[in-house]
Amino acid sequence: MRNLWIDELRYRKRRRHDDLDTAAGVIGDEGQAVVDGRITLAAVRVAMLDMPADQRILLMLVCVDGLSYREASETLDIPLGTVMSRLSRARQDLHQRMNPTPAPDGVSLFPLRGGVGRDKRPGEAR
Numbered sequence: 001m002r003n004l005w006i007d008e009l010r011y012r013k014r015r016r017h018d019d020l021d022t023a024a025g026v027i028g029d030e031g032q033a034v035v036d037g038r039i040t041l042a043a044v045r046v047a048m049l050d051m052p053a054d055q056r057i058l059l060m061l062v063c064v065d066g067l068s069y070r071e072a073s074e075t076l077d078i079p080l081g082t083v084m085s086r087l088s089r090a091r092q093d094l095h096q097r098m099n100p101t102p103a104p105d106g107v108s109l110f111p112l113r114g115g116v117g118r119d120k121r122p123g124e125a126r
Contacts, residue, residue: 047097055090062087 048056061072062083069087073080 043098044094047094050097051090051093054086055093058083058087059090059094 048059051059057076058072061067061075062069067075069080069083072087073083076083
């Protein structure tokens with residue numbers, strides 16, 4: 001019995017494990033922010049893949065590449081007003097995709113375009 005106890009003590013010395021609570025201190029606030037940022041970025045990428053191409057392209061040009069509205073207008077050869085309205089709709093669409101809020105009765109207030117939750121309109125092909 002004594003030998004078993006000694007073996008157990010030796011085993012514990014070689015195989016030290018800290019509690020999970022102590023690991024939280026190792027990652028720190030900065031590490032947590034990095035992880036949260038990566039998770040958010042991945043969610044934005046997924047949401048943007050489902051968006052219409054014209055909205056997605058404008059968001060990338062203005063928000064990621066840093067082009068002005070005028071530069072984006074010239075790059076895509078579309079009027080400045082079209083850039084502003086598409087960008088507004090794209091931001092609203094992205095916000096809705098990132099923060100879905102179902103209506104109290106479970107019906108979506110703003111159905112997603114081109115897929116889930118979209119009702120077929122009369123005469124519209126799928």
